[in-house]
Amino acid sequence: MNAHRHAATIALLLFAGTAAFAQSPEPPPEAGEGDYTLEQADSLDDAEFEVAIGAASRGGSELRRSQRVSFRGGGTRGTLRDGDEALSGGRVEAPLAGGTLAAGRLAPRWGRGLALGGAAEPWVFSAEDRGAGARYRGRSGAGLAYEARGASIFGGRFAKRDVFGTRIRAGPGAMGLLAGGRTAQGSVSLDTEDRSAELAFDPRGRWRAEAALTDAIGETRVSLRIRGGLAAFRSLAEPARAGASRTLAASATRELGFGQVSAFGALWAWRAGQAGARAALEVDARLGQHGSFACGAEDQHGPRREPSPRARPSGTRQGWWCEWRGGSPGARLALRHELWGTRALARDAVRRAVVARADWAAPYGGRLAFTHAVWRARSGESLYLPEAWSDRLVLRASSGAGSRTRCELRLPLATGTVRLGLSLATGGTRAAGRRPAWSVEWSRRSRLAPGHTAEPGPASSRGSAHALRGTDGEDHQLRVVRHARSRQGARGEGPEHRPPGDR
Amino acid sequence: MKRALWALLLLSRATAAQDFTAASPAGSTRAPDGLLDRALPAASPSLCATVSQTRWWGLPGLETHSAALGGSFHTWRAALGLAQTGEPELGWTALGIGFGAATRRAGAGLRACARRDRDAPFRVVRVFTAGAGVEAGAGAWLVAADGVRVWASAPQVWASGAAPPLARPLELGVRAGERNAAWVRLVAPRAGDDGERALGLSLAVTPMQAWAEVRDAPLRGSVGLSAAIASLRVDARVDAHPVLGETVRIALAWLREQRSAP
Numbered sequence: 001m002n003a004h005r006h007a008a009t010i011a012l013l014l015f016a017g018t019a020a021f022a023q024s025p026e027p028p029p030e031a032g033e034g035d036y037t038l039e040q041a042d043s044l045d046d047a048e049f050e051v052a053i054g055a056a057s058r059g060g061s062e063l064r065r066s067q068r069v070s071f072r073g074g075g076t077r078g079t080l081r082d083g084d085e086a087l088s089g090g091r092v093e094a095p096l097a098g099g100t101l102a103a104g105r106l107a108p109r110w111g112r113g114l115a116l117g118g119a120a121e122p123w124v125f126s127a128e129d130r131g132a133g134a135r136y137r138g139r140s141g142a143g144l145a146y147e148a149r150g151a152s153i154f155g156g157r158f159a160k161r162d163v164f165g166t167r168i169r170a171g172p173g174a175m176g177l178l179a180g181g182r183t184a185q186g187s188v189s190l191d192t193e194d195r196s197a198e199l200a201f202d203p204r205g206r207w208r209a210e211a212a213l214t215d216a217i218g219e220t221r222v223s224l225r226i227r228g229g230l231a232a233f234r235s236l237a238e239p240a241r242a243g244a245s246r247t248l249a250a251s252a253t254r255e256l257g258f259g260q261v262s263a264f265g266a267l268w269a270w271r272a273g274q275a276g277a278r279a280a281l282e283v284d285a286r287l288g289q290h291g292s293f294a295c296g297a298e299d300q301h302g303p304r305r306e307p308s309p310r311a312r313p314s315g316t317r318q319g320w321w322c323e324w325r326g327g328s329p330g331a332r333l334a335l336r337h338e339l340w341g342t343r344a345l346a347r348d349a350v351r352r353a354v355v356a357r358a359d360w361a362a363p364y365g366g367r368l369a370f371t372h373a374v375w376r377a378r379s380g381e382s383l384y385l386p387e388a389w390s391d392r393l394v395l396r397a398s399s400g401a402g403s404r405t406r407c408e409l410r411l412p413l414a415t416g417t418v419r420l421g422l423s424l425a426t427g428g429t430r431a432a433g434r435r436p437a438w439s440v441e442w443s444r445r446s447r448l449a450p451g452h453t454a455e456p457g458p459a460s461s462r463g464s465a466h467a468l469r470g471t472d473g474e475d476h477q478l479r480v481v482r483h484a485r486s487r488q489g490a491r492g493e494g495p496e497h498r499p500p501g502d503r
Numbered sequence: 504m505k506r507a508l509w510a511l512l513l514l515s516r517a518t519a520a521q522d523f524t525a526a527s528p529a530g531s532t533r534a535p536d537g538l539l540d541r542a543l544p545a546a547s548p549s550l551c552a553t554v555s556q557t558r559w560w561g562l563p564g565l566e567t568h569s570a571a572l573g574g575s576f577h578t579w580r581a582a583l584g585l586a587q588t589g590e591p592e593l594g595w596t597a598l599g600i601g602f603g604a605a606t607r608r609a610g611a612g613l614r615a616c617a618r619r620d621r622d623a624p625f626r627v628v629r630v631f632t633a634g635a636g637v638e639a640g641a642g643a644w645l646v647a648a649d650g651v652r653v654w655a656s657a658p659q660v661w662a663s664g665a666a667p668p669l670a671r672p673l674e675l676g677v678r679a680g681e682r683n684a685a686w687v688r689l690v691a692p693r694a695g696d697d698g699e700r701a702l703g704l705s706l707a708v709t710p711m712q713a714w715a716e717v718r719d720a721p722l723r724g725s726v727g728l729s730a731a732i733a734s735l736r737v738d739a740r741v742d743a744h745p746v747l748g749e750t751v752r753i754a755l756a757w758l759r760e761q762r763s764a765p
Contacts, residue, residue, distance in 0.1 A: 291647060326647040331609040333645050335655055335675045337689055352698060354673050354691035356655035358611060358643040370641060372657045374673045374691035376698075401694040403672065405660045424661060427694065 025128060025136070026384060027395055028118070029305055030240035036384070037086035038129060038393040039137040042079055044072040047448040052391075054441030056421075066441075068391070073448045075100070079137075087392060089142070099148030106145055106156055107131065107138025110167055110176050111189025111198030112210040114233075118241035121304070122249055122268035123278050125212060125225055127241070136393070140238055158237040165237075180236045206233040208245065220254040231271045242306070244268035244276075259285035259292075268302075271309070276302025291326035318346050330361045350378040353385070366411040375428065376401040390419055390441060402428025416444030521658075521669055522586035522597040522616065523569050525555045525754040526727055526738030528705055528714040530652060530678035530686045536754075538582040539571055541656040541674070542614040542642030544603030548575035548761045555738075555754035560747045564590050571599075575761075578604045580612065587621065588668075594621040595668075609645035614658060618665065636665030652678045670694075682707030686716075696720065721745055734759050 027036035044050060049071035056064050066083040078092035091104035109117025109131025117130040118140065129138035141163065143156015155164040158180070167176035167187070176187040189198040194214045201207035208229030215222055227247040234242045249266035262282045269275040282296035300317040307314070319340035327333050333356070340351040352375065359369035373385050377399050384395040385404055396404060402425065409420045421439040525536035536553060537543040550573070557567040571584030582601040588594045595618045603612025618636040619629050629635065639661045644654035657673045670693045678686035683706055690699035703716035703725075712729040727740040734757050742750040 288648070324647075324653065326653060327609060327645045331611075331643075331645060333609075333643055333653060333655060335653065337675065349697055352692050354675060354689065354698070356643075356657065356673055356675060358655065360611065370643070372641070372655075372660060372673055374657075376692035376694070401692065403657075403660075403691075405657070426662075 025386065025393060025395065028127075028129070028241060029121075029243075030238070034397050036395045036397075038395070039087050039139070040391050040393065041135060041137050042070050042072070042077075042391075044070055044077070044445070047073040048445060049073070049448060050443060050445040052441055052443035054439065056439035057435075057437050068443075071448075078104070086394075087139075089139075091137075096146065097148070099146055102145040102147070103143075105137075105139045105142055106154065107134070107140045108145060108152075108154060108165075109134075110165075110187050111174065111191065111200075112196055112212065112227075113241075114198050114200035114208045114210055114227075114229075115176060115178055115185050115187035115235055116165060116237050118238050119208075119210070119227070119235070119243040122227075122244050122247040122276070123264065123266045125223060125249070125251075159239055161236070163237045178236050183236065185236050200229075200233065200235070202233065206230045208233045210247075217252075220252050222252045223250065225249045244270050244306075259283060270303065270306050274303060274307055274309075274311070276300070276304060276314070278304075287324075287326065290328060290332070291324070293322070293324045295322035296320065315342055317342065317350070318344060319351075320346055331358075332360075333358050350381045351383055352376050353383060355385075362409065362411065364412055366409065368410075369406075369408045371406045371408075372403065373405075374403045377428075387423075389421070389439075390443065396425075398428050400428040402426050413442065414444075416442050418442045521667070521671065522567060522588060522618075523571055523584045523599050524557070524752070525553055525571075525756070526729070526740035526752040527754075528684075528686070528727055529688050529701065529703055529716060530654065530676055530684070536571060536584075538573065538580055538601035538603055538612050539584045539599045539614060539616075541654075541658055542601060542603065542612040542640050543644050543654055543656055544580035544601070544605040544610040544612040545573070545575070545760075546605055546607055546610060548577070548580075549758055550574050551756060551758040553754055553756040555752060557750065557752045559750050560744070561749055561751075564593075569597075573601075578606055580605055580610075589621065591621045595619060596621055598627065603642075607646070609643070611641070611643040613639065613641050615639040616667075618667065620665075634664065636662070636667055638662040638667050640671075647677070650680055654678075672698075680705070682712055684714075688716075 025038060049069070052068040054066045056066070058064065064083065064085060066081065068079065068081045068084070070079040071077065075095035076093065078090060080090035080092070081088050089105050091102060091106070093100055093102045107130050109127070113119045113127055113130060118127040120127040128134055129136040130140065141156045141158035143154060145154035146152065150170065151166070151168050153166045155162070161181045163178060163180035165176060165178040167174055172190050172192045174189045174191070178185040178187070183202060185200060185202045187198060187200045190196070196213070197209070197211040199207065199209045208227065210225065210227040212223065212225040225247065227244070229245050231245040233245070247266065247268040251262065251264040253260060253262045263280070265279040267275070267277045278298065278300050280296055280298035282294065284292065284294040286292055297320040298318070303311065303314045317340050319338065321336065321338040323334070323336040325332065325334040336355040338353045339346045339349055342348045342350055353373060355371070355373040357369065357371040359367060362368050375383060375385070375398055377383055382397060382399040385398055387394045387396055387406060398404070405424045407422045411418055419441045423437045521540065523536050523539040527536060531537060537545060553571045555569050559565040559567070565588070567586055567588040569584055569586035571582060573580070573582035580603045584599040586597045586599070588597070597616055597618045599614065599616040601612055601614040603610060605611070616638050617631065619634070623629070638659045640656070640658035641660055642654065642656035642658070644652055647653045654676050655673065658671045659667065672691040672693050674688060674690045676686060676688040678684055684704070686703045688701040692698040697720060699718055699720055701716050701718040703714060705712060705714035710731050713727070715724060715726045717724045723742070723744050725740060725742045727738065729736060729738045736756045736758055738754040738756070740752040744750070
């Protein structure tokens, strides 16, 4: 029960944070340059399993085959992958002695994530790929974990070191201990429905503390988050995700007659003299039954990622964006424009992107989607273009000027579903000039009970095996990552990135 | 001379239009130039034939002559066009084809265009041999609300061989109204520029229709006039550029529509 409550608390905070400011996903701090792949949390119902086989090219003669099996039933669940360059491996959970034993890829989270679970970026209330109920399946480490009512224990390889941890919960409170690399860290946390706090510390006196709360003022939903501590504190398990040592963030969301209005603000400091700030206002209006129009403006100052001590102060970025979606379920169109500049009102443009996506219903329950994105980024700037697949979200690193086109066709075939994808990139990425990259995947989702095949359910935000991420796609299918890192000499697309745990 | 003309073309970036653009205002899906040039099929089933002439920047040696045919079968649309630009020693011949489907509420299409220098007598088979420039693109539109049409056109999603004379990136647009209309267009950035934004208005006094459009980077504009009598339509369009001068287009079309566009 406790586990459920903690998961609910995390989900509530996640919702509060993401609803208040529809943050598009972006590569985590530990990600290298190049593309980054986020694995979608599975959407299996109880007593279901799914098999998938696929092949893909990378724009040349190189061919990559992959297999995937996912299952869930009787408390046991898991996903195993093979041949998948970005998401190989897997995770299996099974009930054991009143608890749950997990093996394989792990992404645990304690409290606010200061000691374990990746303290989120200053502008995100909780990391989206850590802990139960996360939107994406994280891969912070690999090992064994056991969780029972009131206690949990794990051991595995995290950040190239062996890390062991144990945690005890009592009511809303919890205490945890991490050990590894000849040192240890402690965590004391408190989680209630709308309050969450954590204090993390190590034997050398380094510490960090964070508190977050969500509440409502009238009809306005507000969230507040504050973090303090020493810059030298680093999580044993995920040192790259330490985040800013001092953070203050707040968001507010209110439903009005025409739609939803959200405001967001954050201040943070990495160390003395290296501080940053962001503020944004976003309006999301409904247009009829299927349409919507959203727009927003944002202002950024200072480094978004932890800079080196000698780094020069980052400049100001101001941006605005707008996005329209319309049509009927049979034929939909979505358009997006985004502009960032170094001066007020996004003048002196450094990044501009235009995206169009059209999708149509095809015969026999199929779906055809066509996405075309064009961008231009000034030298030293880069951006990420999200590309949603059936089971993952690939963030394509882009720089310079170029375009990317992806055509996807989903059709029922041989009691399953086949997905065909064709991608073409020109300019701005290392993939430019290559032959088109294609992918094909056949998957089948079935009931574990014989004689029943799982019916395709309605398209959910997490997607299902029989849905193409919904008829209009998730937000992140169009969103350009608006806050891409600024780096010197940003050029081209590096190799497919794998989280540290995959290396 | 040849280099100067090419430079003018490459510098112009003025109309985002090329061989098969007739003189219709933006957002119009009148067949067949919408399908051939922007992959936007006509909303209404129609049978049409169009001939047009474009004089680029007032240069007598740089003219485009084009002829196009378009037809429909139920919701399917198809168009075929042939165009020649410039004088034999420096011009090119383009063969375009468009295919799509549309209803009164939405449409989508594909287009392809092959170009070949005019340094040898034109034959259709020459556009399929090495040395030809080929491009392909796609477009879609839908009626977002009564009288409001939204479109996205990416006429050069893929290109191979000799580079096309103009880089034509993704264009987004919204148009409110049919004959009395206003529209906004946004052209995505290309290497070396920051895109383009346009605002246009159209007024109709049967059987005439006049329209005007202003664009930025640099600030410039277009005006057009159309007249329709029975199945015949005459379109004229002038694009003004502060440096390059004026481009004049004239088109004559025979069009038989089953129903008027929404």
